[in-house]
Amino acid sequence: MSVRDEPGMTVGQVAELVGVSVRTLHHWDEIGLAVPSGRSSADYRLYSESDVHRIETVLVYRETGMPLSIIAEVLGEPALGEREHLEQQRKLLVARISHLQQKISAVDQLLREKGMGRKLTAAQRAEILGPDWNPAWEDEAEERWGESDAWKQSNKRVSNMTADDWKVAKRNINVLEEKLAEAFEEGVEPGTERANELAELHRGWVGEWVETTHSKQVLMARLYTEDPRFQSHYDDRAPGLARWVRDIVEANARANGVDPDTAEWV
DSSP, X not given: OOGGGSOOEEHHHHHHHHTOOHHXXXXXXXXXXXXXXXXXXXXXXXXXXXXXXXXXHHHHHHHTTOOHHHHHHHHTOTTOOHHHHHHHHHHHHHHHHHHHHHHHHHHHHHHHHHOSOSOOOHHHHXXXXXXXXXXXXXXXXXXXXXXXXXXXXXHHHHHTOOHHHHHHHHHHHHHHHHHHHHHHHTTXXXXXXXXXXXHHHHHHHHHTTSOOOHHHHHHHHHHHXXXXXXXXXXXXXXXXXXXXXXXXXXXXXXXXXXXXXXXOOX
C-alpha cells in the first residue's frame, strides 16, 4: 500500500464523498462488501483511496439493479481486473437502458391505442409532482412489492387518479414536509408529543396510498436514510431531516408497541 493510499478518511467523510449514508457503509462493512482497511486508535473505521474506489464500484453495480450478494461475488472474482469490471458494468447499464426503452415503447403504444382517458402515465404524474419525482421509482417499487396485496391495493388507487387528484396529493405532501422541516429546525425531539403527532400525520399520508401499520411505516422510513435518493429529497430541504423523520417514526412506533429493530411488513 502506497503512502497516498494509507487509510485516513473517516466513515462520515466517505459517506459525504460518495453520497451514501453512514449506516449503509456500516452495513457494507458488516457483510464484508466494502471493508475499511484501517482503524483509528479509538477503533473508528478509516478508509483508503482503494477502499473508496471499491465503494464506487459497488455503487455502479447497484445502479444496474444487481443485488448486493451478487455484487460481492463479482468483486470477489480474482479473474476480473479493473478494466473487466468497467466493461461488465457498461454491458449491464446498456441492458438496463434497453429494458427501459422497451417500457417506453410499450407506454407509447398504449397511449396511441387508448388515448389519455382518466389515467396518467408515470411521466405525466412526474410533471405534476415536480422535478424531485423519478418515474423509475415506480418500476423499482413494483419489482420489490409487485406480488403483495399492498402493492395491488396501491396500484388500483393510483390507476384511477386524475390530474386533479395528483395535484391535491402534491399539495398534501408539501404541507406535511413543511411541517416536518419546521419541527426539525425548531429542535423538536423524537418521542415528544409533537413529534409523535407528526409521525402519525406521516403515517396517515402514507395510508392514503396503502394500508399502513406502525410496523410498515418503520420499514418505509428506513429508506429515508438507506436510499441516497430519499435521503437527498429530505436533506435538501433541511440537512439531517431524513434521519430525524426516521427517528420520530421509530419513536412513535415504540410508543405504540412496535420494536423498530424487529419490524415486519404486517
